[in-house]
Amino acid sequence: MSATSARQPVPGTTIFDGEQARKGYALNKMCYSFNDAANRKAFVADEDGYCAKYGLNAQQREAIKNRNVLQLIEAGGNAYYLAKFAGIFGLDMQDIGAQQTGLTKEQFKAKLLAARG
Amino acid sequence: MSATSARQPVPGTTIFDGEQARKGYALNKMCYSFNDAANRKAFVADEDGYCAKYGLNAQQREAIKNRNVLQLIEAGGNAYYLAKFAGIFGLDMQDIGAQQTGLTKEQFKAKLLAARG
Amino acid sequence: MAKIVGAITTSHVPAIGGAIAKGLQQDPYWKPFFDGFPHVREWLAKVKPDVVVLVYNDHGLNFFLDKMPTFAIGAADAYSNADEGWGIPQIAPFKGDSELSWHLIEHLVKEDFDLVTCxxxxxxxxxxxxxxxxxxxxxxxxxxxxxxxxxxxxxxPSAARCYKLGQALARAIQAWPKDERVVVMGTGGLSHQLDGERAGFINKDFDEKFMASMVDDPAWATKYSTTELVELSGTQGVELLNWMVARGTLPEKVRKEHSNYHIPISNTATGLMVLEPV
Amino acid sequence: MAKIVGAITTSHVPAIGGAIAKGLQQDPYWKPFFDGFPHVREWLAKVKPDVVVLVYNDHGLNFFLDKMPTFAIGAADAYSNADEGWGIPQIAPFKGDSELSWHLIEHLVKEDFDLVTCxxxxxxxxxxxxxxxxxxxxxxxxxxxxxxxxxxxxxxPSAARCYKLGQALARAIQAWPKDERVVVMGTGGLSHQLDGERAGFINKDFDEKFMASMVDDPAWATKYSTTELVELSGTQGVELLNWMVARGTLPEKVRKEHSNYHIPISNTATGLMVLEPV
Ligand SMILES: [Fe+3]
Ligand SMILES: [Fe+3]
Known part of the structure; x- marks a missing residue:
């Protein structure tokens, strides 16, 4: 078992621990700033400038550009802060769930319903 | 023994506890802002306006006006934050000690030396 | 002396806020969830609490990773909601009780809980x-x-630590000299996972066991590590730690006054319980 | 595995910064204080630490009363000084070790220390x-x-809690898999009081007993409550809690490598110790 899988033993799951927190600090700090409507507006007005201001690395910048949640997690993003980024685009949790699982939103909703057993 | 003396049993001493912290929040918040040179300047330029902005009560405003450390403590001030206020006037810890003990600075220094025994 | 009259544990999915704002309580999607609450309100009308001690997790509104507490407690006389980034409608401000807060802080720090005071x-x-x-x-x-x-x-913090925090909180509340009635709430969960390829994970079997344990075997979840809880309940299902704190404030023996469970609201299996000390 | 090669405990009076900036180390007022340090530097040159874990109290720079931690720990790769309000000259920035920080955090939270991570x-x-x-x-x-x-x-936090934090910190450091040498510092004290009619209070007798206990009877101060420590050492003398954490990282038996004590610098009785595990 590699060091990573010992640390992250749950399949399809990245526990946000110190290693993720270190990797993702700039990204999460930017997303935290989106609590403020003025900052959300500033991001939309000048995405490059806003990301540069928070010192995102290339991987983070690319993931933000792609609006790709799995890439954002890989780059150290935390779900609770990323939700504020997703909010800028009016995405809800089921849009995000569908994107990450490669399903349509309807398929993702069906998957949730299936958990009723 | 009154509730206050049970809580504050050391003579000449106000332990900064929850009750003091509640009383002094606005005052301490203002003093904390003095970490920033621009805020120190703003206070000097318009003391009334600056105190009003932080919502100081009448007792706190009066104590600030008087530059009186015992009054500031009575109004809920914490020594570590008050030190930043004193810094605006170039007062050092021995000036402050002298003021609180009713001694001249030289007398206060002599008192400290006497602790050598 | 103050008395803990009971605990309420419930999910807290943000989408609930949107549904409230739009008046969707009787909409077929939302009805099975909102229908759990009239009974809670009847119970509250009966037990008439003076104070609610509400145990929850901050989702990046008041705290960021530059100062991230394990346990924090409010010590203000008022608390406000604020923009969380997605513009859900804001809720009316709350009246605090800083005197009680400091009483709890004194007690808990004495019991070696290393609190952040706010x-x-x-x-x-x-x-x-x-x-x-x-x-x-x-x-x-x-x-x-x-x-x-x-x-x-x-x-x-481990589930065991959270349960112990609840127990200490109970001792602190019971030592409050005012003759007041206290309800403890614990919010969050139940099983859900927002992030990763495993997004949408829900575990009804675990949730049912966990809810049963809240009644009969309150320390049950303390046998699991955080990683095991993530595996069983999802990355956000671990919010059940807030339920553990709330449960810790009640004695071993409780009566289940009410419960509800529904899959799904948004991506979440929602749970609701009202427990009374026996 | 990492090894704790010793602990340094010292006062940290702000005025020292002014004296350093003005080059007053040989000034008669300052000399008895600064003369304590050449020996410390020789010791450091001998034990060659890779890492310093430095235990101190924030005086209202990084923390305010809106989020006031009991225990906080840095988890950054760099730390800077900043304006504290009186314009003492700023000190060069420091290189952190966030990997080690997270190792310590994992260990300490597992031991039920409710840390704030920064x-x-x-x-x-x-x-x-x-x-x-x-x-x-x-x-x-x-x-x-x-x-x-x-x-x-x-x-x-009680002196006992601080001492236990030190003991847990030692276990955490010793479990760090890198072959590194660690010095723990604890700063603050000794007896002084800045505020109130009792300002200028210094207690040489207590300080001497406390410094002796650091060598032979490390848990000695844990018998005192915070209020008693204020009475004995002054409102800011309680900064000796930082010394208790540092002492807790060493085994029961230590060798006193060096010590110094001087009254006063500013309003403070200054103490300095270098302790080595035996
Ligand atoms: Fe949540
Ligand atoms: Fe200090």
Whole structure:
């Protein structure tokens, strides 16, 4: 078992621990700033400038550009802060769930319903 | 023994506890802002306006006006934050000690030396 | 002396806020969830609490990773909601009780809980929505004390530590000299996972076992590590730690006054319980 | 595995920063204080630490009463000093070790210490001045991990809790898999009181007993409550809690490598000790 899988033993799951927190600090700090409507507006007005201001690395910048949640997690993003980024685009949790699982939103909703057993 | 003396049993001493912290929040918040040179300047330029902005009560405003450390403590001030206020006037810890003990600075220094025994 | 008259544990999904704002309580999607609450409100009308101690996790409103507490407690006389980034409608402000807060802080620090004290703080949907579900008119008849548990960034406090915090909180509340009635709330969960290829994970079997344990075997979940809880309940299912704190404030023996369970609201299996000390 | 090669405990009075900036080390007022340090520097040159874990209290630079931690720990790769309000000259920035920080955090939270983790933080004179006394050229040959203890707002953690934090910190450091040499510092004290009619209070007798206990009877101060420590050592003398954490990282038996004691610098009785595990 590699060091990573010992640390992250749950399949399809990245526990946000110190290693993720270190990797993702700039990204999460930017997303935290989106609590403020003025900052959300500033991001939309000048995405490059806003990301540069928070010192995102290339991987983070690319993931933000792609609006790709799995890439954002890989780059150290935390779900609770990323939700504020997703909010800028009016995405809800089921849009995000569908994107990450490669399903349509309807398929993702069906998957949730299936958990009723 | 009154509730206050049970809580504050050391003579000449106000332990900064929850009750003091509640009383002094606005005052301490203002003093904390003095970490920033621009805020120190703003206070000097318009003391009334600056105190009003932080919502100081009448007792706190009066104590600030008087530059009186015992009054500031009575109004809920914490020594570590008050030190930043004193810094605006170039007062050092021995000036402050002298003021609180009713001694001249030289007398206060002599008192400290006497602790050598 | 103050008395803990019971505990309410409930999910706190942000989407509830949107549904409240749009008046969707009787919409078929939402009805099975909202229908759990009239009974809670009847119970509250009966037990008439003076104070709610509300245990939840902050989702990045009041706390960021530059100062991330394991346990924090409010010590203010007022708490406000604020913009969390997606523009869910804000909830009316709350009246605190800083005197009680400091009483609890004194007691808990003496029992070696290393609290963060917050004389000023904003409270997010995990605090506001459970309150709005209990008192839909948002005219709060209670004072509040917020208690925040880190469920966001590992290492999280263990379920055992959270349960012990609840037990210490109970001793602290019971030592409060005012003759007041206290309800403890714990919010969050149940099983859900927002992030990763495993997004949408829900575990009904685990949730049912966990809810049963809340009645009969309160320390049951303490046998699991955080990683095991993530595996069983999802990355956000670990919010059940807030339930553990609330359960810890009640004696071993409790009576289940009410419960509800529904899959799904948004991506979440929602649970609701009202427990009374016996 | 990492090894704790010793502990340094020292006062951290802000005025030291002014004296350093003005080059007053040989001034008669300052000489008895600064003369304590050449021996410390010789010792450091001998034990060659890779890392310093520095335990101190923040004086209202990085933390305010809106989020006041009992125990906080830095988890950054760099830490800077900043303006504290009186314009004492700023000290060169420090290289952190966030990987080690997270190792310590994982270990300490598992041992039920409810830490605040700080991925970004400024460090005040209580951190910077002891470092500048040890390495006057301010070219730090070590990485640092800051540990912050609340000595500012009661309730403070008890001396017993602080001592236990030190013991847990030692276990955490010793479990660090890298073959590194660690010095733990604890700063603050000794007896002094800045505020109130009792300002200028100094208690040589207590300080001497406390310094003796650091060698032979490390848990001695744990018999005192915070209020008793204030009575014995002054309102700011309670900064000795930072010494208790540092002492807790060493085994029961230690060798006193060096010590110094001088009354007064500013309003403070200054103490300095270097202790080595036996
Ligand atoms: Fe949540
Ligand atoms: Fe100090």
């Amino acid at each position: 004389q000023e703080m904003t409270v997010d949907h995990a605090f506001t929505l459970p309150m709005a579900l209990c008192w839909p008119d948002q005219k709060w008849p209670v004072r509040v004390v917020p208690v925040v548990v880190n469920t966001v960034q590992a290492p999280l | 991925q970004e933080m400024t460090v005040d004179h209580a951190f910077t001045l002891p470092m500048a006394l040890c390495w006057p050229d301010q070219k730090w040959p070590v990485r640092v991990v800051p540990v912050v203890v609340n000595t500012v707002q009661a309730p403070l």
